[in-house]
Amino acid sequence: MMRSTQRGYMLIITGIILVIVLFVWYNRYQDPESLTPQAISSIHWLAQMFYVLLLACFGMISWGMYIFHRASIRGNNLISIMAATTYNRKSRTVFVAVFIVYGVFFSLASGTLVYQPTIHFAEHYGVSLPSMVVSPCCGDMGYMPTILVYITEHLGLQIIPLNLVLQIAVSYLVALNVSLAISTYAASRTYKGAGMVGAVTGLFVACPTCMGTLSSVFIGTAGGIAFTAALSYMQTAFIAVSIPVLLITPFILARQLRRCRI
Numbered sequence: 001m002m003r004s005t006q007r008g009y010m011l012i013i014t015g016i017i018l019v020i021v022l023f024v025w026y027n028r029y030q031d032p033e034s035l036t037p038q039a040i041s042s043i044h045w046l047a048q049m050f051y052v053l054l055l056a057c058f059g060m061i062s063w064g065m066y067i068f069h070r071a072s073i074r075g076n077n078l079i080s081i082m083a084a085t086t087y088n089r090k091s092r093t094v095f096v097a098v099f100i101v102y103g104v105f106f107s108l109a110s111g112t113l114v115y116q117p118t119i120h121f122a123e124h125y126g127v128s129l130p131s132m133v134v135s136p137c138c139g140d141m142g143y144m145p146t147i148l149v150y151i152t153e154h155l156g157l158q159i160i161p162l163n164l165v166l167q168i169a170v171s172y173l174v175a176l177n178v179s180l181a182i183s184t185y186a187a188s189r190t191y192k193g194a195g196m197v198g199a200v201t202g203l204f205v206a207c208p209t210c211m212g213t214l215s216s217v218f219i220g221t222a223g224g225i226a227f228t229a230a231l232s233y234m235q236t237a238f239i240a241v242s243i244p245v246l247l248i249t250p251f252i253l254a255r256q257l258r259r260c261r262i
Contacts, residue, residue, distance in 0.1 A: 005071040012068065014060065016061065026145070076258070098171075103168075110163045112159060113155075120153050121154065177249050
C-alpha cells in the first residue's frame with residue numbers, strides 16, 4: 001500500500017514538473033525573428049508536439065492521482081479521510097458533475113469557449129467551417145501555442161495552454177471542495193464557505209476582465225473599464241488567493257469529518 005502511495009505521488013510530481021519544463025522549452029521558440037518562411041513548418045510541428053506531450057503529462061498526473069487516491073483510502077489521517085469520503089458513488093457523481101459544469105463555466109469566463117452571435121466566423125475571418133488553426137508564435141510563456149477551433153458560424157474554441165492547465169486544476173479543486181463540503185454538511189449540518197471563496201476567485205484566474213464586466217453593471221461602463229484595467233494587474237493575486245484556498249479547504253473539511261466520526 002505504501003509503495004502504491006509513493007508511486008502515485010511520484011507520477012503526480014513528475015507530471016507537474018514535466019508540464020513546467022514543457023512550457024519553458026516551447027518558450028525558447030517564441031522569438032519573432034526565428035519565424036522565417038523556412039522555419040514555419042518546423043514550428044507548426046513543434047506546436048503540435050507540444051499539445052501531444054501536454055496531454056501525455058495530463059494522463060500521467062491523472063493516473064498518479066488515481067493510484068494515490070485508491071492507496072490512501074485506508075487510514076485515519078486527513079488525506080485518507082478525503083480519499084475515503086470522495087470514493088463512494090454519490091461523491092464521485094457530485095465530483096464529476098461539478099467538474100464538468102464548473103469547467104464549462106470557466107471556459108466561458110476565460111474565453112476558451114467563444115460564442116459571438118453577432119459575428120459570422122467564416123465571413124469575418126475567412127475560414128471554412130468547421131476548421132482548426134494552430135498559432136505557434138509569438139507570445140508570452142504559457143500563452144503559446146494557441147489553437148483556434150471554428151465549430152459553427154458563431155461558436156468556437158480558443159485553447160491557450162496556461163488557461164487549459166488552470167481550467168483543469170481549478171475545476172478539479174472546486175469539484176473536490178464541493179464533494180467534501182456536501183459530505184461534511186450531511187455529517188455535521190454545518191457548512192464552511194472557504195471553498196466557495198476559492199471557487200469564485202479561481203474563476204477569475206484566467207479572466208481578470210470578468211469582475212470588471214460585472215462591476216460595469218453597477219458602476220457604469222467607464223468605471224467598469226477602469227476597474228478591469230486595474231484587475232489585469234491583479235491576475236497573480238487571484239491565482240495566489242484561489243489556489244491556496246482551494247488546497248487548504250479540503251483539509252479543513254476533512255478535519256471536521258474526523259471530528260464527526262469521533
